[in-house]
Amino acid sequence: MNLSKKFQDILDGKKVDTPLVGTVTTAGILDLMDISGASRPEADNDPEKMAKLASSLHTVAKLEVIRIPFDVTVVGEALGCQTDPGTKARTLSVITHPFEANPEELEIPTDLVERGRIPVVMETISLLKSDTGLQVPLVAGIEGPADLASYLCGIRSFLKLTVKKPEIARNIIEKCIDACIICANSYLRSSADAVVIADALSSPEMMGPDAFRRIVKPSLIRFNKSIRGHSILHICGETDSIIPDILECGFSAISIEENVKDLEYVVDIAHRNNTAVIGKISTVDTLYRKVPEDVRKEAFQCLDANIDIFAPGCGLAPETPLKNIQSMVEARDEYVEKRFRFKRYNDNKKLTDFLL
Ligand SMILES: [Zn+2]
Secondary structure: OOHHHHHHHHHOOOOOOOOEEOOOOOOOOHHHHHHHOOOOOHHHHOHHHHHHHHHHHHHOOOOOOEEEOOOOOHHHHHOOOOEEOOEOOEOOEEOOOOOOOOHHHOOOOOOHHHOOOHHHHHHHHHHHHOOOOOOOOEEEEEEOHHHHHHHHHOHHHHHHHHHHOHHHHHHHHHHHHHHHHHHHHHHHHOOOOEEEEEOHHHOOOOOOHHHHHHHHHHHHHHHHHHOOOEEEEEOOOOOHHHHHHHHOOOOOEEEOOOOOOOHHHHHHHHHHOOOEEEEEEOHHHHHHOOOHHHHHHHHHHHHHOOOOEEEEOOOOOOOOOHHHHHHHHHHHHHHHHHHHHHHOOOOOOOHHHHHO
16 A cells, blocks of 8 residues: 555545555654653654654554644744743644734745754655655645744734734734745655644634634735645544635645534535545544554544545644553554445445444
């Protein structure tokens, strides 16, 4: 089975026989750091270590789609935010907001791709996609325009602008999406199979659906018109109310969380829009806290809803047990095998009704 070809087919909207299992959200887990010998924060800064830890997502955790980097602060950092480097068990985070006092002064530097850790991510992609590298689909992650704006201007200040001075907020988002476009095209040129934009602040629970439609959506449409390759959008939380808008933005796939209320509806309208759906096993309640049998149950529910890539619904906690991640592929294999036998007799029924 050629995983990269299958991944491309899924993102092209073609039907494939078996759903893939992978991750497009951050997945730096402690068990894999111990096994691979590549730990953060070194694996956040050194291409060889980042490649080693990412490889273990496939060679050890068995995932069929992998993602780098292990954080969502690379572009913010390149634009001047200072970060706390974190520790093995704590992801790095933005601690300063350089444009908080003067958001209108934000400009995207022409040498952006040479700044901060963007070259590290590009080199890691080249290492993983070289002829001697892993033959596994690789997704490169970028923080989305609203998250980037919140890093640069401070989350409270930026959300205030979306309400009181929406034109300024729009202007900032357009500059942020310019940075996302530059970064995405560099990652795609380095041979990433797709880029994923992760934009937690765009969640209806954070900025509200109206602000998303007026301020962020136009920038996401421009993003997809400006990049040369496949793109995925991840927005956290209960995104049902903005799914139709997201689908109008032109992404090849959407990555959704367990809080999405009506999975079958989301999959149905996404497929009618030629968009694949990725998700949505609970990262905290199931993958972090529970055991492989619970992973199996949730896998069957997602697969019965025709999800295209079975994946964590959001970024993984570092303490997530490896055995739970490994059981994701086992659950998919069991599901596919049982469905094959079951379908011959019960065409319209769900497998979960019989097995859980
Ligand atoms: Zn999320």
